[in-house]
Amino acid sequence: MGTELSRGSWSGxxxxxxxxxxxxxxAVELVSERGSTEVSVAELADAADVSRRVLxxxxxxxxxxxxxxxxxxxRQQLLPRLRHDxxxxxxxxxxxxxxxxxxHWRFYRAVLAGSCAYAVGRTLAAVFHxxxxxxxxxxxxxxxxxxxxxxxxxxxxxxxAALTEWLTEAPTPLxxxxxxxxxxxxxxxxxxxxxxx
Numbered sequence: 179m180g181t182e183l184s185r186g187s188w189s190g191x192x193x194x195x196x197x198x199x200x201x202x203x204x205a206v207e208l209v210s211e212r213g214s215t216e217v218s219v220a221e222l223a224d225a226a227d228v229s230r231r232v233l234x235x236x237x238x239x240x241x242x243x244x245x246x247x248x249x250x251x252x253r254q255q256l257l258p259r260l261r262h263d264x265x266x267x268x269x270x271x272x273x274x275x276x277x278x279x280x281x282h283w284r285f286y287r288a289v290l291a292g293s294c295a296y297a298v299g300r301t302l303a304a305v306f307h308x309x310x311x312x313x314x315x316x317x318x319x320x321x322x323x324x325x326x327x328x329x330x331x332x333x334x335x336x337x338x339a340a341l342t343e344w345l346t347e348a349p350t351p352l353x354x355x356x357x358x359x360x361x362x363x364x365x366x367x368x369x370x371x372x373x374x375x
Contacts, residue, residue: 198236198246200226205247210285215244215292244289245297251282252305260309271309272361276354279345283352286345302338310334317369337361 204225208217219240223230237243256278260271279286289298310333314326321329344357 194236197226197228197232199250200228201233201236201243202247202250205243206251206282206285209244209247209288210282212288213284214288215240215294241292241294241297244292244294245301248286248289248298249301249304251285252278252301255282256305273354273358275306275341276357279341280352280354280357283345283350290342290346299338299342302341303334306334306337307331310337313365317365336364340364 201222204222208221208225209215219230219233223233237246259274307330311326311330313333314321314329
């Protein structure tokens, strides 16, 4: 997948990174301003001060650029706020996620309703999976690798679905506390489910 979050910044020389950054920034800005992914390649290229050919060379098409813009926004602004160790605090993590998406709701609402929704959804899943795995182990204790991965995938899908619903259907401005409390209620129900052997 072109939007792997673990690889950090783009490889290549500074000009390549600057060009890609300019295109990503243009995508976030134009999509956020319009509240739609109905932005032409020419408009994206003009806003980044590059040619359309350069956009195609770097991303292949608009949808890939939009998915990469979502990935980069997550890498640069959300991931540094989240813990990446065994002591993940689910409430704090959910709060940070909710605040990030509420801050950038116009962009995320547009890309999750646009033609790039599937690719953006996969990007979101890549972000949530480690936190879902930590939650699975916290809730259910030691799990074998296969079961832990399956539970984490289930939690990831459920979290992404709840987030997508909130971003695309909730009235604005979005309330991060309301979303955090909703997930906390769901989590408390899941934690109350007796474990089966």
